[in-house]
Every structure is written in C-alpha cells, then in structure tokens.
Amino acid sequence: MKIDLNIETTGDGTVVCAHCGATLGDSVQAPTTHALRHERPAEAAGPGVKADPALFADRQILLRQTFCPDCLVCLSTEITPGDEPVYRQWVLS
Numbered sequence: 804m805k806i807d808l809n810i811e812t813t814g815d816g817t818v819v820c821a822h823c824g825a826t827l828g829d830s831v832q833a834p835t836t837h838a839l840r841h842e843r844p845a846e847a848a849g850p851g852v853k854a855d856p857a858l859f860a861d862r863q864i865l866l867r868q869t870f871c872p873d874c875l876v877c878l879s880t881e882i883t884p885g886d887e888p889v890y891r892q893w894v895l896s
C-alpha cells in the first residue's frame with residue numbers, strides 16, 4: 804500500500820522506501836524506526852527562515868529531517884522545539 808510518494812508497505816506489513824525498497828520500519832506501528840535522522844539549527848532550512856528563532860521562542864528551535872538509509876531520499880522535514888523528546892511522526896493503524 805502506498806503511504807505517500809516515498810513510503811509504502813509490503814504484504815507482511817514492513818514499511819519500505821518506495822524508491823529503493825530499503826526497510827524503513829518493521830511494522831506500521833513503527834514506520835520509520837530504521838530511517839536516518841538529522842538535526843540542525845532551524846536556520847539550516849534555508850532562506851525561508853530569516854529571523855533568529857530566539858527572537859520568538861524561549862526554547863531552541865531545530866530543523867529535523869529523516870532520510871532513507873539506502874538512497875537518502877528525504878522522508879520528512881520539520882522545524883520543531885529541540886527539547887521535544889521524540890520526533891513527531893505519523894502512525895498507521
């Protein structure tokens with residue numbers, strides 16, 4: 804089943820990259836367990852982040868991205884408070 808342009812599930816429920824077939828998660832309850840995660844200052848998102856986030860928030864704001872471990876396609880991008888203990892993510896049921 805196609806989840807989005809980059810992610811699909813196989814017949815046994817494994818979540819894989821739609822481009823190269825690499826396993827991203829062992830089940831739909833943990834769909835990106837094997838994805839690569841990268842965290843940088845929010846300004847690394849590019850020219851769309853023009854002001855220092857410290858001007859608007861007391862918490863550190865980060866750019867978080869996940870990638871396929873094989874072909875490195877970007878699976879998700881978010882700008883979020885850095886002290887959040889886990890990545891926000893979707894869960895299939």
Ligand SMILES: [Zn+2]
Binds near residue numbers: 820825871872873874
């Ligand atoms: Zn891939």
